[in-house]
Amino acid sequence: DTEVTQTPKHLVMGMTNKKSLKCEQHMGHRAMYWYKQKAKKPPELMFVYSYEKLSINESVPSRFSPECPNSSLLNLHLHALQPEDSALYLCASSYLTGEDTQYFGPGTRLTVL
Amino acid sequence: SQQGEEDPQALSIQEGENATMNCSYKTSINNLQWYRQNSGRGLVHLILIRSNEREKHSGRLRVTLDTSKKSSSLLITASRAADTASYFCATDASGTGNQFYFGTGTSLTVIP
Numbered sequence: 001d002t003e004v005t006q007t008p009k010h011l012v013m014g015m016t017n018k019k020s021l022k023c024e025q026h027m028g029h030r031a032m033y034w035y036k037q038k039a040k041k042p043p044e045l046m047f048v049y050s051y052e053k054l055s056i057n058e059s060v061p062s063r064f065s066p067e068c069p070n071s072s073l074l075n076l077h078l079h080a081l082q083p084e085d086s087a088l089y090l091c092a093s094s095y096l097t098g099e100d101t102q103y104f105g106p107g108t109r110l111t112v113l
Numbered sequence: 114s115q116q117g118e119e120d121p122q123a124l125s126i127q128e129g130e131n132a133t134m135n136c137s138y139k140t141s142i143n144n145l146q147w148y149r150q151n152s153g154r155g156l157v158h159l160i161l162i163r164s165n166e167r168e169k170h171s172g173r174l175r176v177t178l179d180t181s182k183k184s185s186s187l188l189i190t191a192s193r194a195a196d197t198a199s200y201f202c203a204t205d206a207s208g209t210g211n212q213f214y215f216g217t218g219t220s221l222t223v224i225p
Contacts, residue, residue, distance in 0.1 A: 043156070
């Protein structure tokens with residue numbers, strides 16, 4: 001299984017809602033990543049988990065809260081988002097961090113009203 | 114920011130022609146990777162070239178790396194309409210371990 005899955009595919013939420021994005025991989029990868037991508041822009045790194053511990057937080061606002069319950073799962077909890085947070089949220093995984101090929105999920109298209 | 118710059122931003126060619134995209138980056142790297150993204154979808158890894166390599170091939174893809182100029186190029190030969198996508202280079206800065214930065218991307222359109 002060389003797939004990274006993400007749910008939901010699309011999400012529309014209000015600014016007062018709480019929602020979660022989910023990501024799953026069964027490749028035995030020990031590093032997992034969240035990226036944010038705006039239209040016609042490159043992905044921007046948000047968080048890196050290495051061996052289920054948060055190793056990088058790229059100064060992301062606290063309304064985004066990552067969680068790694070186990071080595072196969074990565075969540076992104078969303079609360080009190082702003083309309084400018086609307087974007088494609090991509091999850092990726094790699095065997096190890098830094099030098100390894102990252103495998104990307106299809107993304108969650110988030111719209112904040 | 115360690116983000117790379119790619120040029121051209123957009124490229125339109127006829128099917129069968131070759132497409133060349135360039136990537137320049139700012140700091141020393143361990144490796145450079147190229148990814149492809151179809152509109153609104155996830156990224157697909159194409160090829161990885163390490164800092165001690167100068168050229169690498171994979172099918173119709175040819176990647177070069179010039180660390181002295183901090184630049185790389187991706188050549189797609191005999192392009193097909195299905196190659197229409199955005200192409201990104203990505204680098205890991207030496208010593209940072211976890212951080213992985215994407216270039217600005219080239220949008221390629223192959224006209225049948």
